[in-house]
Amino acid sequence: MNETALWAAVLSRAIEDLSDKNARIVESAKYWFAKNTGTGIGSFNWVCGALGYNPDKIRERVIANEVYKSMSKLPDSSQRRQ
Secondary structure, eight states: OOHHHHHHHHHHHHHHHTTOSOHHHHHHHHHHHHOOSOOSTTSHHHHHHHHTOOHHHHHHHHHHHHHHHHHHTSOOGGGSOO
16 A cells, blocks of 8 residues: 555545544544644644645535534424424
8 A cells, every 4th residue: 555545544534433433433533624733744634735635625525524414314394393
């Protein structure tokens, strides 16, 4: 596995971790995505840079996807109590 594939796997795993059943893993992933000041090796910003991605754009897409997923878990109006 080359270095680019390794960091792509790290990013992919972090995205998967947002849907984990373990609350600690979910919170850790959320923190990793949200932390905007880190630039050290392995930080979200660094990983995005290593992959040639704009961290702000990736963060926006991840957040939008999480909001969509949480909204899709809401019952539709036919399932609401009257």
